[in-house]
Amino acid sequence: MVDVPRVRVGLEIHQRLATHKLFCNCPSELREDEPDYWARRRLRVSYSELGSIDPAARFESLRNRTFTYGAYSDATCEVELDESPPLPMNLEALEIALEVSLMLGMDPVDEVHTMRKIVIDGSNTTGFQRTALVAMGGEVKTSSGTVRLKTLCLEEESAYIISTAPEGATYRLDRLGIPLIELATEADITSPSQARETALTLGRVLRATGKVQRGIGTIRQDLNVSIEGGARQEIKGVQELALIPKIVEREAVRQATLLELRDRIRETVGEVRVSEPRDVTSALLGSKSRLIRRALSNGERIFGVRVDGLAGFLGVEIQPGRRFGTELSGYAKVFGGVGGIIHSDELPGYGISEDEVRALREALGADRSDAFILVLAEEAAASTALEAVSERLIQAGLGVPEETRRALPDGNTEFMRPLPGPARMYPETDVFPVKTGPLIERILRKGLPEMPDATIDRLQREYGLTREHAEMLLDEGRVGLFERVAAASGNLSPRYVAAILTSEMRALKREGVDVEGIGEESLSEIVSLVDSGILPKEGVRDALTEVAERGPAALEDLRRRKPPSESEIRDIVRKLIRDNAELVSRRGERAFSPLMGEAMRILRGRAPGSLVSGILKEELRRALRGTPRG
Amino acid sequence: MGLSYRGRARALLEEAGAEDYDLLEMRTGSRKLSGILMPRPEILDDEHVVIKLDNGYNMGVAVAKISGVRVLRKGGAAPERRPPAPSAPRGGLPKVSILATGGTIASRVEYSTGAVRPTESPEELLDLIPEMGEAADVSYKSIMAVFSEDISPEDWVEIARAAASELNSGASGVVVAHGTDTMHYTAAALSFLLQNLTKPVILVGAQRSIDRPSTDAVLNLSSAVRMAAYGPAAEVMIVMHGSTSDDFAFAIRGVKARKMHTSRRDAFLPVNEPPIAVISSGGDIEITGRIRRRRGSGKVDVDPRIEPRVALIYAWPSITGDYLRAVSSSGYEGVVIAGTGLGHVPNRIISEIGELVDSGIPVVISSQCLFGRVNLRVYSTGRRLLAAGAIPAGDMLPEVATVKLMVGLGRGYRGDELREFMTSNIAGEISESIPPNSFPPCYRPGAI
Known part of the structure; x- marks a missing residue:
């Protein structure tokens, strides 16, 4: 593989909004339970506005797929099922989108026109996604330069995919139609770390509105990555910010390696020549390979193509642990719906012997300098798969093809589908355009939300918080809560309140406590119990854990629990000293630390540590006076 | 190519010599915008100009903010559609005539209004739904192009005559592509106007236009053609979705059908009797009601007498x-x-x-x-x-x-x-008995 080349990256952020759905009044809530109803549909390619059939759309329609949609009688309606025209656009969602546009210095359009973007992978019951351009322009500053913003669109979230197979896919409709802001930058980002910083900054602005959904899956990034001489790749579905630099880096490496491969192909064979597919089943009829035997017993046959003069090229590693053959395999899977390919650079292998490889070469008219590719499938699927593989091979001699790719958890990417052409938009005639003027006036009258940088500065200045705590409050959406709670807690320092809401929560999360389940009300209640002296600081962690486990009901018990009186504490301490007489007599005053820990464990944080330690010291001294040292 | 704008927007665009589909450059304040001028639906105001950007999005630009317009490139003719592939007649298949009257099934987006409008080239259907050509030797005639809300009793007579003429010239069945709003009126009319009906006459429509990938026209039309080519019923029928899924269509007696939902695919229900037949998406026909059977020969007549008042x-x-x-x-x-x-x-x-x-x-x-x-x-x-x-x-x-x-x-x-x-019962419109399974419960646990 090659060194990491210079990249150009554009970012597309998708953020779900915390308001009802974009074109109906259903709630924007995800469900875990079984849908109540199922509907089965097919999609058929349609004519585009400018008269040509879109290649990406056509490609999906070539596969005669059935889509199954699960609907909920209490949370989805006829609109998600494509049984009713959309209702007018959700103006609350549009207002949030406009607010974000203005915060980012973007230029809102005067009239928002909803479009239909053709998507016929089944993820929208209509076969299109409704999307509208809200604003253009603007920029965002990063530590390594300015990144220009391109567009902000308001669109419908797709349906949640439950399963997919070549013959169809199954979706749930709870997610379909949730309003989504799509914020795209120009390809001004020039390093993997700048990509991450840009994503973080834009994410903070979105969250600063206080009107976006939070939690896993509610924000995701797509990356457009290209290198000099390479081609634009749309990498979909990056949910972890931390993974962004790695994905960018590995994509740059992949493109550079593909360019190198192109040059070597040109030197070796000039242009790529792939033979017509041939049935080579007879060459492997007696094979001991389990893979081959299973395919044959399933009634599948073996088809192959010869790739002239490119022996050794298919095994080239293009990303760590990913070979060029794997790319080809992706095309075979997606277009032909087959399980994958076998190529000559991995043979002998899969239980296919040296002799059988020779027989295959003979059947395909391939000599040792040629590569070949096999597909095990029925004839129609195999020929579609091999045709797609051939086209990809021919492209390898020309450069890097534009693709839509899926981010993998290890930072690599895999082929999803060709990059769709631009002619995918039709006007959504069922939705009237919306003028933005009145909404913008309203937003400006109310005033824009504070920008994230200003919030971080202010939290440090006004409350004396550390930058780290200020950022954590911001990123976790707890600034409002913090300010409310800090104002109400006269006896506690703002720093202490911030620590509970940030580092304390993170520490518990690391210990595996489900802190997501602790609501704002509970958090604010716990702080107020500390503030009023009912709950000692030492008991905060236990209290949080209990609320996470048992819900707000645990707070009731805390409120009822009176702190133990001084004499009760003294009784506990005395008993402790008696029970540990041996330790006390052996270690003298140095027995304080272990006994203190034990006392606090028994009291479970119900008493302030300062009180307990005072009593323990007194009682320890008293005990030592009466006990001669041994 | 004309200019679809009016009022202030028109004045501005006319001055620049702009027409619909021209590539324009507009100045608004410090911003320069370029895009293709899109027609603006008449129902909208004259305060905005709609352009399509090269990213595919349309946006409206306030006329008040535009300080200059320049035509960068003339758009020429309206967007042309791909010429339909001539359908090669298959030997040995039954002949089915499709008569297009208009409606959603033969509609597409029209940009001058932004609304769905009848198409002038219904052959597009054959290209989009090859299943029809596989099932039958399909011929296509556009006899009118009207939304069904505008269809009149005079039109019923015209449709009846066209259907009879096709049946008398060797068609195994006739499919009438029709808007859904008044399809059940036309179906009833054909049931009474057509005399000595020996073969199926099927009305079919769509609740989702064919320019949408989720169009119901695919199942509806392919089922209708199947029923016309192979169905045993010499009846006037409506063939439309039987459920919200693309699984099967119902054939409903024309005098027993009613549109019962404004927008659902399965809007048409049989009233007071079960459907005549259920046609699966694979093309299988299961007869589920009483039918008059196809008869070998005999001329189909039209009694055109009707009093619209x-x-x-x-x-x-x-x-x-x-x-x-x-x-x-x-x-x-x-x-x-x-x-x-x-x-x-x-x-x-x-x-x-x-x-x-x-x-x-x-x-x-x-x-x-x-x-x-x-x-x-x-x-x-x-x-x-x-x-x-x-x-x-x-x-x-x-x-x-x-x-x-x-x-x-x-x-x-x-x-x-x-x-x-x-x-008296003339065409199946008055039931001898109403079976208990002829009333639709709206709440069906476990199914839509």
Whole structure:
């Protein structure tokens, strides 16, 4: 593989909004339970506005797929099922989108026109996604330069995919139609770390509105990555910010390696020549390979193509642990719906012997300098798969093809589908355009939300918080809560309140406590119990854990629990000293630390540590006076 | 190419020499925008210009903010569609004629209005739905291009003549592509107008236009062509989705069908009887109702006589006798009342009903319940209506009774002759018995 080349990256952020759905009044809530109803549909390619059939759309329609949609009688309606025209656009969602546009210095359009973007992978019951351009322009500053913003669109979230197979896919409709802001930058980002910083900054602005959904899956990034001489790749579905630099880096490496491969192909064979597919089943009829035997017993046959003069090229590693053959395999899977390919650079292998490889070469008219590719499938699927593989091979001699790719958890990417052409938009005639003027006036009258940088500065200045705590409050959406709670807690320092809401929560999360389940009300209640002296600081962690486990009901018990009186504490301490007489007599005053820990464990944080330690010291001294040292 | 704008926007664009689909550059403040000028639907204001950016999005630019417009490139003709592939007739397949009348099934987005409009090239359907060509030797004729809400009794006659002509020239069946709104009126009309029907005549429509990937036209049209080519029923039928899924279509007797939902795929329901047939997406036909069977030969005729001046009115709590008098003084020759319940009207208007009948304007009583029969013998109100001379419609749908009354009056029936015609079953419109499985529960646990 090659060194990491210079990249150009554009970012597309998708953020779900915390308001009802974009074109109906259903709630924007995800469900875990079984849908109540199922509907089965097919999609058929349609004519585009400018008269040509879109290649990406056509490609999906070539596969005669059935889509199954699960609907909920209490949370989805006829609109998600494509049984009713959309209702007018959700103006609350549009207002949030406009607010974000203005915060980012973007230029809102005067009239928002909803479009239909053709998507016929089944993820929208209509076969299109409704999307509208809200604003253009603007920029965002990063530590390594300015990144220009391109567009902000308001669109419908797709349906949640439950399963997919070549013959169809199954979706749930709870997610379909949730309003989504799509914020795209120009390809001004020039390093993997700048990509991450840009994503973080834009994410903070979105969250600063206080009107976006939070939690896993509610924000995701797509990356457009290209290198000099390479081609634009749309990498979909990056949910972890931390993974962004790695994905960018590995994509740059992949493109550079593909360019190198192109040059070597040109030197070796000039242009790529792939033979017509041939049935080579007879060459492997007696094979001991389990893979081959299973395919044959399933009634599948073996088809192959010869790739002239490119022996050794298919095994080239293009990303760590990913070979060029794997790319080809992706095309075979997606277009032909087959399980994958076998190529000559991995043979002998899969239980296919040296002799059988020779027989295959003979059947395909391939000599040792040629590569070949096999597909095990029925004839129609195999020929579609091999045709797609051939086209990809021919492209390898020309450069890097534009693709839509899926981010993998290890930072690599895999082929999803060709990059769709631009002619995918039709006007959504069922939705009237919306003028933005009145909404913008309203937003400006109310005033824009504070920008994230200003919030971080202010939290440090006004409350004396550390930058780290200020950022954590911001990123976790707890600034409002913090300010409310800090104002109400006269006896506690703002720093202490911030620590509970940030580092304390993170520490518990690391210990595996489900802190997501602790609501704002509970958090604010716990702080107020500390503030009023009912709950000692030492008991905060236990209290949080209990609320996470048992819900707000645990707070009731805390409120009822009176702190133990001084004499009760003294009784506990005395008993402790008696029970540990041996330790006390052996270690003298140095027995304080272990006994203190034990006392606090028994009291479970119900008493302030300062009180307990005072009593323990007194009682320890008293005990030592009466006990001669041994 | 013209300019679809009006008012202020038009003035601005005209000055720049711009026409729809031209590539424009516009200055708004410090910003420069370029895009293709899109037609603006007439219903919208004249304060905005709509352009399509090269990213595919349309946006509206306020005329007040535009300081300059320049045409960068002329757009030329309206966007051209791909010429339809000529369908090669397959040997040995039954002939099916598709007659296009307009409606969503033969509609697409029209940019001058931004709305769905009938298409002039219905051949596109064949290209989009190759299943039709695989099932039958399909021929295509566009006989009119109107939304079904604009279809008139004169059009029914024209459609009936076209259908008869196709059947008499060797078609195994006829499919009429029709808007869905009034499809059940046309279906009823064809049921009475076509005489000696020996083969299937099928009305088909779509609730989702063919320019949408989720169009229901694919299943509806392919099922209709199957039913026309191979179905055993010599009936006028409506073939549309049987459920929200693309799994099967229903064939519903034309005189028993009603559009019962504004937008769902399975909007058409059979009333007071099960569907005639269920056609699976794979093309299998299962007969589920009583049918008149195809007959070998014999000429299909059209009796074109029809009297359009028949009123269909609702009975409602505050209806007055004046309203009824206004109907008769407007020149209507007959009245169908969709009464309440078993076929009732407020007692205070029964005398006006009697006056209508006495003046030679027949009054037919059907029920706005739609399901079940009228029965004017159970309550005294009904008995008074009978005494006033009203004709009970049995279990005929109000719309079917209306069409039938037009036909009866058109044929010159009056008095007892008309009563005899209206109360006799002519085309399956009056059920001998109503089976218990003919009423649709809206709540079906586990299914939509």
